[in-house]
Amino acid sequence: MESGKILPGVKVIIANTETKGPLGDSHLGEIWVSSPHNATGYYTVYGEEALHADHFSTKLSFGDTQTVWARTGYLGFLRRTELTDACGERHDALYVVGSLDETLELRGMRYHPIDIETSVIRSHKSIAECAVFTWTNLLVVVVELGGSEQEALDLVALVTNVVLEEHYLIVGVVVVVDPGVMPINSRGEKQRMHLRDGFLADQLDPIYVAYNM
Structure with a gap:
């Protein structure tokens, strides 16, 4: 089942887990997210900020190599549809398959x-x-x-x-x-x-x- 609508201002891309390149419509890969709300790191139980550039600030190996993405650690795919939202833009459906660590x-x-x-x-x-x-x-x-x-x-x-x-x-x-x-x-x-x-x-x-x- 479709996991939900991608909100305005949020960009989602499916990346190959090995090459870190973008994948096409309906291809399974890791879900990457780019939005103004992305975190830059997180705090450990010791109170020290732990930055993980590979997860919170990563870039595609080819294609759009300028956008900064956050890796979700979840596998999924995007499927383009003919449906449009209130702004008249085409609505892409996101499907989440499961955690990458549990494959x-x-x-x-x-x-x-x-x-x-x-x-x-x-x-x-x-x-x-x-x-x-x-x-x-x-x-x-x-x-x-x-x-x-x-x-x-x-x-x-x-x-x-x-x-x-x-x-x-x-x-x-x-x-x-x-x-x-x-x-x-x-x-x-x-x-x-x-x-x-x-x-x-x-x-x-x-x-x-x-x-x-």
Whole structure:
């Protein structure tokens, strides 16, 4: 779904994460923003200003090399539309895919957690929430069970099949947990790395765990 309208005075561009060059319409890359409200740095817990030129003051490697951009750390793409705003200007739709730090590298390919998680959630009405991450080159799928615990075993085969059919990936571990186990931050974002830490520390108190190793 479209993430929202780009406000007047705000410029957004999609940049290649490796070359730092601009990408075209509907191409996936890192979202860069330029506006009068951009920050120049941030303060650490020690009260010292930490400037990160590569994030708060970066420029494209070619094309418009004069504009100063802030890197958001999120992957997304722009799609040009025929819609116009109140000023008669064409409205570009911005789509946010997810955090750049949470992309999964499996079999030499890049996968986005939200794509796999959406497939899993849609596969059964008893799956209330889902999060995925990697562990020793294995794909781990954690699902919150919204139904009875008797359904936990049935979900394992269902989750494994839907990920294989839609994403051509073999699930290494399926973890079925109670609702509310998934850590969520104040912005409503899933904290997949915190969930991974809890899994490795055996702190999730799962209903059922299936290993396909």
